Amino acid sequence: MARSTTTKTPPAMGKTGNKTAEPKTHAAAVSASVAQAAPKSTSSARAEPANAPMNTTPPAPLHTPGPVGDNAAAQIAHALNGVLADAFTLYMKTKNFHWHMSGPHFRDYHLLLDDQATQIFAITDDVAERVRKLGQRTLTSIGAISHNASLTDNDAEFVAPLDMLNELCEDNRKFRDVLGKTHSVADDAGDYATTSATEVWMDEAERRAWFLFETARSLGDTNSPPKLLEARA
């Protein structure tokens, strides 16, 4: 906080009150304020401008005591940061396909993908704050998301509706697997808050994959396995 050097002379207090004598003029008030602000051990230091910030001690290193040991916390945080990067990547792709959906089922698919994007985005803050509760650092930028993500973008100019649904279904299944690996790392360390949270996120990913799978099935011949099922058989 900046220290003011233009403190107004307080009004007279009458017979009672101040233990120290008050400056009688504005110049005297400024002089007294500067003298009070100056470090006693560096009386020869140059005068700071009136609006200079206060000298502050360097900030303490960002270290928060966590519920597990540092090594385990670092491993869990690394896994969680991968989850966070994939969550942002999947959110962006789901929104991308929501925005660029086309065809006779536009309204249904457009709304389905918006619902799923909202659900994916909702977990991002919880994932990041779980990392911080472990005393670790989480992602800081779009670049960090790109560096830590295992899912891939799709910047194609046009993607057919069925391909959109299939690709998102696969991505949600991969995301579920990333969460499963994170669950194992946390379980080994006895970090049950993380295992509990990842179980919920895994269930949500499986639900999204289920909806996408069944929706993609309706686009094809219902008497034969859908494209997605053939691909995974």
Ligand SMILES: [Fe+2]
């Ligand atoms: Fe929208």
